[in-house]
Amino acid sequence: MLNGYIAILGCLLAGEILVYLLALPLPGPVLGMGLALVWLTRGGEAAPAPWIAASQSLLKHLALLFVPAGTGLILHLARLQGEWLALGSAVVLGTLITLAASAWLLARQIRPRGSADD
Incomplete structure (x- = not known):
């Protein structure tokens, strides 16, 4: 599950960096989640198990967000x-x-x- 969190946070960080470097007019996490979407849908295969475990644990606490x-x-x-x-x-x-x-x-x-x- 830790690998899933690292992958999700890596996508968020990549989004923040791209927004900063390219001066894009959108939030970094939005771009990061777009990058995650592209990464996860690239081959038509199911999401890796660490992603699924991490996302399910986050969804349990969605109300707190x-x-x-x-x-x-x-x-x-x-x-x-x-x-x-x-x-x-x-x-x-x-x-x-x-x-x-x-x-x-x-x-x-x-x-x-x-x-x-x-």
Whole structure:
């Protein structure tokens, strides 16, 4: 399991380094998890056992990761009250776009091979 944690943290570190060196306008951990996704999906094979063990142990404590976000919401409550319409609109619109994209991708994946649309 330690190897899994090292691999996950290595991807996060690589993302941070790339963002710093290339001055990319996105968080390093987001790029790092993108790198992990590319690494894990590169051959179509299952994820290595250390990755699975490490990720399952992290998922057991997923609720704890929401505590800082909730604290931040409470800390900036006055600002949120002033911008509730924009934030609410962004959440609703983002949810609708995500649902539409997911439905489109699912429809593409379950379409029989060799259909007229291919």
